[in-house]
């Protein structure tokens with residue numbers, strides 16, 4: 001991709017794309033980030049996962065040079081974010097979780113404004129804007145007022161803005177939040193293409209199953225600390241227990257099944273569903289599983305479906321937090337992922 005000389009990124013490829021060491025950030029007495037360390041190799045797509053208030057946005061804002069740490073260092077492309085913020089900004093595309101659009105500005109004018117701010121001039125600027133609009137499928141909306149678009153279109157504009165200077169590293173804070181399923185798929189496809197181009201991407205989300213598909217590894221943060229960094233398999237294996245998840249459907253009200261499960265031995269209710277419940281049976285033994293089904297039927301439940309489920313990433317995450325609290329978590333927490 002052709003770029004003006006003044007914004008050519010300088011990147012030290014002998015170091016990982018992102019290195020975070022002992023990052024700490026407090027707001028008054030609240031320790032939002034408490035000694036976070038991780039590194040991300042070039043070309044990796046890493047999901048950043050954690051509950052509300054876990055410290056994701058605070059960490060990402062420091063990476064994006066928008067806030068300062070109290071302690072610790074962050075290097076992006078080999079450059080310290082506190083000492084060399086201008087260099088870091090040239091290497092980095094930042095997509096915040098909330099996106100302010102301007103009134104009375106079309107999509108084209110909006111991108112043109114940022115392209116000028118980045119130093120693009122003349123024909124080169126027009127060409128770069130066109131490339132970004134084509135990539136994000138915004139060309140048909142070039143003349144649309146930027147504050148009169150759907151959430152999905154707005155997110156694509158926000159991504160387009162972040163991509164104007166063709167950054168090698170992208171940091172995306174909850175880009176899929178509030179998108180309908182179609183817009184989510186479209187955004188996912190764009191992220192996949194960027195990943196194929198070799199960009200390094202750190203992306204936060206609550207939708208764990210989607211992140212699992214899209215990311216090379218997942219970085220889990222809880223109460224300002226990294227609790228796990230690994231791929232989706234290592235996560236589900238690390239929290240594996242001697243239990244089986246079964247999805248049960250019954251005729252009529254699921255309440256009857258839930259009442260039954262509350263008093264049944266060796267069974268925990270994971271969640272109630274529209275036609276039944278997801279249950280955790282505290283055994284992996286096949287005859288025990290068959291025995292549970294037999295008991296349901298002899299106790300009068302009209303079971304229409306009873307099947308084992310793969311452990312979902314969400315369940316593994318919740319189990320992991322419980323195991324960490326009890327000090328029984330067996331998974332590894334590698335900080336560097338190739």
Ligand SMILES: Nc1ncnc2c1ncn2[C@@H]1O[C@H](COP(=O)(O)OP(=O)(O)OP(=O)(O)O)[C@@H](O)[C@H]1O
Nearest residue numbers: 027030031032050051052053054055056057058059
């Ligand atoms: N500027 C601020 N002043 C005071 N407290 C803050 C500030 N920014 C964040 N916090 C607090 O720091 C903690 C971490 O917030 P952060 O936004 O990083 O979490 P998060 O993981 O991104 O959560 P969410 O998924 O809800 O966006 C929260 O308790 C939050 O209330």
